[in-house]
Amino acid sequence: MEITFLGTSAGLPTKERNTQAVALNLAPYSNHIWLFDVGEGTQHQILHHSIKLGKVDHIFLTHMHGDHIFGLPGILTSRSFQGGEGKPLTIVGPKGIKEFVETTLRLSASKLNYPITFIEIDNELSYQHHGFEVSAHLLNHGIASYGYRIEAPSTPGTIDVAALKEIGLEPGPKYQQVKTEETFEHNGHIYDSTQFKGPEKLGPTIAIFGDTKPCPNEKMIAHHADIMVHEGTYLEGDKTLANNYFHSHIDDVFHLVDLAQVKHTLVTHISNRYNIEEVDNLKEKLKEEYGRNDFNIVKDFDVVEF
Amino acid sequence: MEITFLGTSAGLPTKERNTQAVALNLAPYSNHIWLFDVGEGTQHQILHHSIKLGKVDHIFLTHMHGDHIFGLPGILTSRSFQGGEGKPLTIVGPKGIKEFVETTLRLSASKLNYPITFIEIDNELSYQHHGFEVSAHLLNHGIASYGYRIEAPSTPGTIDVAALKEIGLEPGPKYQQVKTEETFEHNGHIYDSTQFKGPEKLGPTIAIFGDTKPCPNEKMIAHHADIMVHEGTYLEGDKTLANNYFHSHIDDVFHLVDLAQVKHTLVTHISNRYNIEEVDNLKEKLKEEYGRNDFNIVKDFDVVEF
Numbered sequence: 001m002e003i004t005f006l007g008t009s010a011g012l013p014t015k016e017r018n019t020q021a022v023a024l025n026l027a028p029y030s031n032h033i034w035l036f037d038v039g040e041g042t043q044h045q046i047l048h049h050s051i052k053l054g055k056v057d058h059i060f061l062t063h064m065h066g067d068h069i070f071g072l073p074g075i076l077t078s079r080s081f082q083g084g085e086g087k088p089l090t091i092v093g094p095k096g097i098k099e100f101v102e103t104t105l106r107l108s109a110s111k112l113n114y115p116i117t118f119i120e121i122d123n124e125l126s127y128q129h130h131g132f133e134v135s136a137h138l139l140n141h142g143i144a145s146y147g148y149r150i151e152a153p154s155t156p157g158t159i160d161v162a163a164l165k166e167i168g169l170e171p172g173p174k175y176q177q178v179k180t181e182e183t184f185e186h187n188g189h190i191y192d193s194t195q196f197k198g199p200e201k202l203g204p205t206i207a208i209f210g211d212t213k214p215c216p217n218e219k220m221i222a223h224h225a226d227i228m229v230h231e232g233t234y235l236e237g238d239k240t241l242a243n244n245y246f247h248s249h250i251d252d253v254f255h256l257v258d259l260a261q262v263k264h265t266l267v268t269h270i271s272n273r274y275n276i277e278e279v280d281n282l283k284e285k286l287k288e289e290y291g292r293n294d295f296n297i298v299k300d301f302d303v304v305e306f
Numbered sequence: 307m308e309i310t311f312l313g314t315s316a317g318l319p320t321k322e323r324n325t326q327a328v329a330l331n332l333a334p335y336s337n338h339i340w341l342f343d344v345g346e347g348t349q350h351q352i353l354h355h356s357i358k359l360g361k362v363d364h365i366f367l368t369h370m371h372g373d374h375i376f377g378l379p380g381i382l383t384s385r386s387f388q389g390g391e392g393k394p395l396t397i398v399g400p401k402g403i404k405e406f407v408e409t410t411l412r413l414s415a416s417k418l419n420y421p422i423t424f425i426e427i428d429n430e431l432s433y434q435h436h437g438f439e440v441s442a443h444l445l446n447h448g449i450a451s452y453g454y455r456i457e458a459p460s461t462p463g464t465i466d467v468a469a470l471k472e473i474g475l476e477p478g479p480k481y482q483q484v485k486t487e488e489t490f491e492h493n494g495h496i497y498d499s500t501q502f503k504g505p506e507k508l509g510p511t512i513a514i515f516g517d518t519k520p521c522p523n524e525k526m527i528a529h530h531a532d533i534m535v536h537e538g539t540y541l542e543g544d545k546t547l548a549n550n551y552f553h554s555h556i557d558d559v560f561h562l563v564d565l566a567q568v569k570h571t572l573v574t575h576i577s578n579r580y581n582i583e584e585v586d587n588l589k590e591k592l593k594e595e596y597g598r599n600d601f602n603i604v605k606d607f608d609v610v611e612f
Contacts, residue, residue, distance in 0.1 A: 012384050015353050040380040041347045047321050066414040070380045074346040077372050078318050100413045107406045108372040109449045143415045 001025060001152065001204060002305050003227060003266070005298045006045040007037075010233045010269045011067050016276050017300050018045055019067035020269060022208060022229060023056075029153050029203065030130035034058045035075075036148065036208045036229075042071035043078045049301065054083025058129065060136075061093030062210025063145035064100070069093075073104040076112060085113045092119040092127070092136075094144040121146055137221055139212030142246040146210050147221040152203025156180060160196050167191070204306055207262070211269065213243040214252045222260035227306055230256070231269035232297065235282050254290055265295040266304060307331060307458065307510060309533065309572070311608045312351040313343075316539045316575040317373050322582050323606050324351055325373035326575060328514060328535060329362075335459050335509065336436035340364045341381075342454065342514045342535075348377035349384045355607065360389025364435065366442075367399030368516025369451035370406070375399075379410040382418060391419045398425040398433070398442075400450040427452055443527055445518030448552040452516050453527040458509025462486060469502050510612055513568070517575065519549040520558045528566035533612055536562070537575035538603065541588050560596055571601040572610060 002025040007018035019039025026032050033055045035042070046053065053075065061069055072091075079089070091097060098118040105112070119127065125136035125146070131153030136146040156179045161171065164178065169186050177184045178193050185191075204226040211231050212218065222228050234242035234249040242249040250267065257265050270279055276299060283297045296302070308331040313324035325345025332338050339361045341348070352359065359381065367375055378397075385395070397403060404424040411418070425433065431442035431452070437459030442452040462485045467477065470484065475492050483490045484499050491497075510532040517537050518524070528534050540548035540555040548555040556573065563571050576585055582605060589603045602608075 012387060013350050013353065018350070040377065041350050044319050044324070044347050044350070047319065064414050066379055066383050066410075066416055069414060070376075070410075071346065073372055074376045081318060096413045100410065103409045104372075104376070104406065107402045108370050108375060110372055 001027065001029070001206075002303060003206070003229070004049065004051070005266075005268060005300055005302045006042055006049070006051075007039045008268045008270055008298050008300050008302075009039075009067070009272050010231070012272045013039070013041060014272045014275070017270065017272070018042070019070070021045065021071065022268070023051055024150070024206065024208075026130060026132070026152075029132070031055065032057045032130060034060060034150075036060045037062055037068040037210075038071040038075050039067050040070035040074075043074045045300065046075075052083050053079040054085075054087055056084075056089070057087065058090045058092065060134075060148055060208075061091070061097055062148070062208070063141060063143055064094055064096055065143070065211065068210070069097070069100065072101060073108065073110070076101065076105065076116075077108075077110045080111075080113045088115045088117065090117045090119060090129075092125065092134075093121065094146065095120045095122065135221075137217040139210055139217060140215035140246065141211045141213070145212055147212070147218060148208045149221045149223075149225070150206045150208070152205070154203055155201040157194075157198035157200050160198065163196050207260075211247060213246045213248060214256070218256050219260045222256060222262050225260065225262045226264065227304065228257070228260075228262045228265045229268060230265060232267035233269050233271055235267075235270070235274070235279070235286070235297070250286060254292065254295075257294065263294070264304075264306070266302075267295060267297045270297065307333065307335070307512075307612055309512070309535070309610045309612070310355065310357070311572075311574060311604045311606060312348055312355070312357075313345045314574045314576055314604050314606050314608075315345075315373070315578050316537070318578045319345070319347060320578045320581070323576065323578070324348070325376070327351065327377065328574070329357055330456070330512065330514075332436060332438070332458075335438070337361065338363045338436060340366060340456075342366045343368055343374040343516075344377040344381050345373050346376035346380075349380045351606065358389050359385040360391075360393055362390075362395070363393065364396045364398065366440075366454055366514075367397070367403055368454070368514070369447060369449055370400055370402055371449070371517065374516070375403070375406065378407060379414065379416070382407065382411065382422075383414075383416045386417075386419045394421050394423065396423045396425065396435075398431065398440075399427065400452065401426045401428065441527075443523040445516055445523060446521035446552065447517045447519070451518055453518070453524065454514045455527045455529075455531070456512045456514070458511070460509055461507040463500075463504035463506050466502050466504065473497070513566075517553060519552045519554060520562070524562050525566045528562055528568050531566065531568045532570065533610065534563070534566075534568045534571045535574060536571060538573035539575050539577055541573075541576070541580070541585070541592070541603070556592060560598065560601075563600065569600070570610075570612070572608075573601055573603045576603065 009017035315323035
């Protein structure tokens with residue numbers, strides 16, 4: 001899979017960073033793309049990237065602050081002209097996201113050429129699509145803000161051809177049944193498929209957080225995640241101040257990484273007061289200070305494969 | 307005065323052009339800036355320009371299509387952090403603009419630190435501010451679209467010092483009265499001020515059009531304008547097709563220029579199918595074909611002083 005950062009700034013865009021948007025490419029499990037948050041100018045960022053809007057079939061919003069949703073009306077109307085025609089879109093987000101989209105489209109007399117399904121989260125979400133399991137839980141940001149946990153499908157174990165030949169089953173269409181079903185029939189016998197293939201391979205787990213100060217639900221969302229995307233609005237300075245503004249300090253992020261045993265963390269939602277060079281310097285300082293190398297502070301257009 | 311194009315594309319942004327926004331710098335008559343239309347990403351464009359959001363005290367919207375208004379919520383929230391604190395803003399636009407702003411701000415839990423006054427145009431507008439006369443009239447674009455006519459204040463004529471000295475009035479505070487009032491008193495006599503100064507100098511007239519197919523109101527809006535900003539969505543091809551889509555063909559624009567005796571025309575709202583080079587080539591072709599040099603086809607960040 002692949003995650004692309006289309007915007008990594010907090011609150012306001014800067015010359016170097018746009019407001020929030022993350023694209024999750026579901027390949028090899030699906031040829032679709034899911035967007036998480038759509039700050040103003042996300043469609044502009046996509047112009048400079050190979051992402052096709054027609055491949056985006058889900059947009060997830062973590063919360064309703066402007067730097068996370070003001071690009072949504074533009075993405076939706078442009079999608080009509082950029083490969084989205086006739087391709088359904090699902091928008092998942094906090095209560096109010098339907099009114100936001102419907103009001104902006106109605107007042108701008110915009111007509112889309114594809115249907116939208118809205119899923120408004122009321123406290124928590126459990127959702128399945130393309131074999132992915134998506135759950136969302138409430139964070140602590142002053143307004144409703146959600147963290148999404150995305151579990152990729154498992155891949156069936158490798159067929160044990162030697163063992164199947166031993167029971168007289170030569171390679172053929174029935175091998176697919178062995179691969180995907182619990183049991184299969186051969187010569188009047190019912191066999192347990194798991195005896196004829198290697199162990200199932202779990203797909204990666206991704207946790208994508210909305211803005212939040214530390215809160216108990218975070219551990220559940222991030223538990224053993226392969227990739228975690230978390231805000232780090234305060235990379236230095238006073239932790240109490242960060243939390244008073246319902247945001248996380250980098251120290252909070254590292255605490256969560258250890259608590260939830262997250263494998264790799266991508267820190268985004270960087271304060272607009274820093275330029276890229278300052279952030280790179282801060283990153284090196286943090287690596288040294290905390291003695292860790294299991295994170296990155298991302299920039300716009302950073303791509304992470306996993 | 308000075309006009310800056312912050313976005314010159316039609317419908318969708320391109321890599322080279324943003325959606326619509328025009329900044330009118332009112333100096334030397336006022337130190338404020340007026341924006342006309344605010345496509346998505348206008349605040350991003352302003353990051354690359356010296357315009358200060360705190361100096362913008364009026365935003366005029368020509369019509370409600372997304373490529374003209376989707377940048378408004380972002381401009382409004384960013385203005386709070388970029389010099390706008392405590393500085394009132396007036397938003398002028400078609401019916402619905404108040405609901406658009408209020409809904410997007412409410413749903414995004416945005417709190418501004420300055421007051422907004424809304425003026426929703428019902429068919430036509432007559433408005434005075436900073437000594438400017440602004441009028442708006444309805445165009446023909448399928449939805450309500452307006453053309454704005456902005457008349458800068460007149461500058462009082464130059465004082466005729468010799469004539470004033472002749473009646474015994476030496477330079478002093480009373481000269482200001484001669485300059486700005488119709489009459490003045492000196493040694494018991496009431497004088498007609500116009501006899502002691504040169505003719506009043508008319509300020510420039512600017513006409514800024516929303517999207518439209520040709521319609522009768524256009525002539526009135528553009529009459530003898532020094533600068534006209536007009537859409538030219540169709541720079542070539544079939545004129546009937548352009549008009550069927552409620553847009554103007556470049557031929558319509560030139561017809562209006564002649565009809566209203568406009569001095570200089572800036573053609574914007576360029577189809578997103580052209581790149582900059584193609585537009586430059588088309589411009590040269592049009593100059594030759596129509597034998598005229600009283601227009602330009604503008605690009606993002608073009609500045610015109612007048």
